[in-house]
Amino acid sequence: MRIEKIVNAGKNVAYIETDEIIMTDVQSALDLLVTVSFEYECEAIIINKSSITEEFFDLSTRLAGEIVQKYVNYGMRLAIIGDFSNYKSKALHDFIYECNHGRNLYFVKDENEALLKLS
Numbered sequence: 001m002r003i004e005k006i007v008n009a010g011k012n013v014a015y016i017e018t019d020e021i022i023m024t025d026v027q028s029a030l031d032l033l034v035t036v037s038f039e040y041e042c043e044a045i046i047i048n049k050s051s052i053t054e055e056f057f058d059l060s061t062r063l064a065g066e067i068v069q070k071y072v073n074y075g076m077r078l079a080i081i082g083d084f085s086n087y088k089s090k091a092l093h094d095f096i097y098e099c100n101h102g103r104n105l106y107f108v109k110d111e112n113e114a115l116l117k118l119s
Contacts, residue, residue, distance in 0.1 A: 005040050009119035014042040015111065016051060023052040029067040033076050043075070046114045049082025057084075059091050072104050079106040079114035 001018040014036040016022070023029050036042045055061045071078055084096055084107055099105040106117040 003036065003040055005042060006046075006115070008044075008115045011044060011118070012040065012042040013044045013046060013115065013118055014040050016045060016047045018048075018051050021051060021053055023047065023056065023067070025053075025063065026066050026070060030070055033071060033074055037074070037076065044077040044079070044118045046079045046081060046111060046118070049080055049084070052080065057087060057089075057092060059089065059095060064095070068099075068105050077104050077106075077118055079108055079118055081108055081110060081114055083109070 001016065001020065001022060004015040004017065006013045006015055016032070016036075023032060032045070036045055053063070056064050056067065059065070068078075084092075087093070096107045100107060100117075106114065108114045108117060
């Protein structure tokens with residue numbers, strides 16, 4: 001795993017690059033949050049969809065809600081890069097829509113859009 005610290009609009013953002021699934025449950029999401037927050041002094045994370053377990057995108061598992069709640073509680077913003085059009089769940093598409101109009105979690109197509117949302 002490689003973590004690149006980017007300064008974006010005066011805020012530190014961690015861009016996570018890895019070929020592995022590193023966000024598998026609430027604990028691994030918290031571990032990433034702590035690492036990024038304390039070791040890299042970042043306030044936001046950009047991560048590729050492929051680095052997150054598919055269970056996150058199945059809202060019936062409640063994993064997305066639990067992770068998002070932890071990140072909101074600790075003041076960490078998150079942008080997930082990927083193509084989400086292949087998911088057929090209306091609930092997931094509604095969740096993505098609501099998140100993209102909020103202030104904490106974004107589902108975006110690329111790094112540039114992630115940085116724009118996190119600025």
